[in-house]
Amino acid sequence: MKKLLLLAGLLLAGTVAQAQSSAEVQALTRRLNELARDPDEPATEIRATLSNCHFTEVIRKYRTAGSGESGNFQVSHQKNGADWAVKSDDKVEFELRLGVEWSQVTSLTYVPAHNDKKDRHYYEIKIKRQPPGKSDSTTLEMPVYTTDEAVVRDLVQRLEKVRRSCGAKG
Template sequence: MKKTFLAGLLLAGASAQAQSTPEVQALTRRLNELARNPDEPATEVRAQLSNCHFTEVIRKYRRDGSASGAFQVSHQKNGADWAVKSDDKVEFELRLGVEWSQVTALTYAPAHDEEKNRHYYEIKITRRPPGKNDSTTLEMPVYTTDEAVVRDLVQRLEKIRRSCSAKG
């Protein structure tokens, strides 16, 4: 039985065409490697880069074999999207997406997990819809303490963002 779950939040956009070049594929692979928290094997954070759209997917898998009522809700408006779902394998999945043409800042900042005493970085993607004064920031963890690696990832993302903005 499907349960409807409503949540309000996020995003908007334009649609330009970006190719899935070897550089984009390599960047996606590297982001996904570094987004894996070694202390949380049942949780997965992934980036998806396609058609000048960035999507962050956060999944928490069921480990105990329990099942619950499945639900799925999604929303798309003005080029941005979010979705939440649950099923027998995935306890919780959250998808957040944004068009690169609406991203106003790509930054990174150090972060700290107090419980595990682990230092890492977060890549921050700030979006402002056209004609709006408010903004939304997506944060993606990058589990490394090497700032040069994170700076390189942000520069590569910025290159993709600029190429998409030039097309839109």
């Protein structure tokens, strides 16, 4: 009986921890997406998705009145834990989708950035990926429109926690 209660307690604790972790990932995703929205570029959207130990960043530029017509196209590639896709359609002028498995991410950092045209400061989160057995690496960059370094540091620490929970390198 004691073993059964102990087992039930462990299962319940695991379920609660998993639900809490899922809620934390959802909250982190919402916050990233709030801060990735450039208020000066309403036709452009940057969205992050964190799911199944995979990070995806989508950059979309929506068609605006007078932006002209272009043909529909779609190109995508998926290999060795990374993926990318580019497309266009009637509503979206341009969409770029970049994805990476957390297990291949070797570092998460942030750097100050500056838009010279608008004389505005913000930060960029940098996600460095190195596939197993390869010497080359790629870096995804995600803008975070805030001047508060503490906010960005917290986001990177929370992303690092997600990365480590997925059995990441380093």
